[in-house]
């Protein structure tokens with residue numbers, strides 16, 4: 001079945017079964033491998049992308065449910081003001097260890113800051129609780145989100 005998916009500002013024509021998870025369209029059809037597979041059951045957050053700005057688990061999002069909504073992936077989040085601030089804060093605080101979960105972490109964190117520019121600890125816990133990190137980078141993730149929230153200049 002043919003679909004026209006809006007991904008990172010471009011429209012892609014694809015031909016897949018309608019129940020194909022978005023994750024596999026991104027990775028296998030479009031070659032965007034920044035979005036990771038972890039559990040395939042909406043339990044780990046590794047596959048998080050934005051759909052119309054909302055952090056969404058792409059492993060359980062069928063391609064036929066997306067319609068004209070705009071998809072943003074880790075490949076393009078740095079082009080947004082909030083994404084740039086998040087990525088800089090991640091680098092400044094050396095958040096990443098193995099890195100496997102971090103695409104999803106950054107996508108959830110950037111969606112949080114767009115909806116709540118100055119999140120409380122409870123807001124951060126609520127928004128990030130579905131993103132699992134086997135390396136235990138949670139403390140640095142929280143620090144980086146707070147630093148990004150305090151940054152007023154793009155990428156500063």
Ligand code: FES
Nearest residue numbers: 038039040045059
């Ligand atoms: S791979 Fe989607 S939540 Fe784990």
Ligand code: FES
Nearest residue numbers: 098099133134135
């Ligand atoms: S940095 Fe290794 S799983 Fe999170």
